[in-house]
Each structure stands twice: as C-alpha cells, then as structure tokens.
Amino acid sequence: MTASTFLFRGAAVPFRPGETIAAALTAAGLRTFGLDPAGRETRYFCGIGACQACLVRVDGVLVEACLTPARADGRVEPAEDRHDRS
Ligand code: FES
Structure with a gap:
C-alpha cells in the first residue's frame, strides 16, 4: 500500500489517515516548521x-x-511564506 503524502516546501511528507500536519512533520523528523509571520520559529x-x-x-x-x-x-509551507509557487 502506498502512503498518502502532502508537500512541505515541495518535499513529499507521508502521513497516516487522521494524522495532523504537525504529527506528520514531526514523524518525518522536522523539529521546526519554518518561521511565522513575526519571524519566530x-x-x-x-x-x-x-x-x-x-x-x-x-x-x-x-x-x-x-x-x-x-x-x-x-501544499504546506511555512507561515511566513506568502508567495504562491504554483
Ligand atoms: S502546537 Fe499548535 S497551537 Fe500549540
């Protein structure tokens, strides 16, 4: 069975059904999700x-x-990123 994925900064991140974005990013080894609009991690x-x-x-x-x-x-991006990359 192929895992479902979403894109974070253009990279595929797998997730289990019902899992939140934060849980999936953390399971993928990401400790920070980029900067928020105020420039904080x-x-x-x-x-x-x-x-x-x-x-x-x-x-x-x-x-x-x-x-x-x-x-x-x-398509998931850091909160600070307001540029459409499509
Ligand atoms: S970790 Fe999401 S609002 Fe606190």
Whole structure:
C-alpha cells in the first residue's frame, strides 16, 4: 500500500489517515516548521490549538498544524511564506 503524502516546501511528507500536519512533520523528523509571520520559529508545542506555535500555510491559508488533518496532495509551507509557487 502506498502512503498518502502532502508537500512541505515541495518535499513529499507521508502521513497516516487522521494524522495532523504537525504529527506528520514531526514523524518525518522536522523539529521546526519554518518561521511565522513575526519571524519566530514554529514548532509542535501544545498540540491543542492554544499556543499558535505551529502555524503553517496550507494552500496559502494560515492554520494550526496541530489541529489540521493532513490531506493528500495538500501544499504546506511555512507561515511566513506568502508567495504562491504554483
Ligand atoms: S502546537 Fe500549540 S497551537 Fe499548535
């Protein structure tokens, strides 16, 4: 069976059904998810949507990676990155 993947900074990241973006990125060995709009490093911290430390953009929309289910073929970028690379 082929694992589902989404793209983070253009690289395929595998995920299990129901897994959040933050869990999948962490399982892939990423300790930070890039910078947020204020220039701070983002990361998986509270896991409940309270701290906003895990902000990323999914298809250009700012979301909490710890609350957002991974979606096959979704395009995930650091929160600071507002440039459309399509
Ligand atoms: S880790 Fe705190 S809001 Fe996502």
